[in-house]
Amino acid sequence: PPPPAAPETGPAAEMPPPPPRPADLSAPPATSPALTLTVAPLDDTACRKRLERLGATFEALPPIANGQCGAEKPLKLTRLSGDVALTPPATLVCNTAEALARLATEAQEASERILKAPLRSLSIGTSYECRGQNHDPEAKLSEHSFANGVDIMGYGFEGRGPIKVGAGLDDAAEATFQAAIRAKACGFFRTVLGPGSDAAHGNHLHLDERERNAGHRLCQ
Structure with a gap:
């Protein structure tokens, strides 16, 4: 048999695996108690404590159940460390919120170093939305x-104009900043798609924690 894969290192190795998918709520109930599976309720207490230590501001939301879509313990994430606002707030499960909070600390450092301006906001496109990939109902x-x-549409700063994802790439500093954030995102998220990946991601940075076989990541 092939030798075991080397353990993953770096920021991503510190991240817990994403929570299991919600049950198929549209499926008919089991006809026999013997066929009923018992699923332990999600415990994200440790994740929420880490999120607090990262300086994030959030509140618990009621469970989301919409056919096969849903989240057992979603959070409304409004602000990240360093007074970085999310506009509008994002509805995310805790591990995805934590990944975004960790990315924000890297984005702040890049903003100060490359643009000489403090990062003050992330413009959020979609967080929770029950739909197919790329808005395709058949997908x-x-x-x-x-x-x-979560989709990041742009960045707001103190003392300079905002940057829209995929725009302003003729400016060396702005292009360097966007490339730095994208590269850092690949350390925290299992999927990173943005301008150049495909036509559907030309104006935003899509980040998610999709589980794949053998821990495979998609970073484009």
Whole structure:
């Protein structure tokens, strides 16, 4: 047999695995108690404590159940460390919120170093939304359907104008900043798609925690 894969290292190795998918709520109930599976309720207490230590501001939301879409313990994430606001707030499960909070600390450092301006906001496109991938109703469900994905549309700063994802790339500093954030995102998220990946991601950075076989990541 092939030798075992080397353990993953770096920021991503510190991240817990994403929560399991919600049950197929549209499926008929089991006809026999013997066929009923017992699923332990999600415990994200440790994740929420880490999120607090990262300086994030959030509140618990009621469970989301919409057919096969949903999230057992979603959070409304409004602000990240360093007074970075999310506009609008994002509805995410805790591990995805934590990944975004960790990315924000890297984005702040890059903003100060490359643009010489403090990062003050992330412009959020979609967080939770029950839909197929790339808005295709025939496609498999997007990670947005499980509050497990988030789209960043742009960045706001103190003392300089905002940057829209995919725009302003003729400016060397802005292009360097966007490339730095994208590269850092690949350390925290299992999926990173943005301008150049495909036509559907030309104006935003899509980040999610989709589980794949053998821990495979998609970073484009």
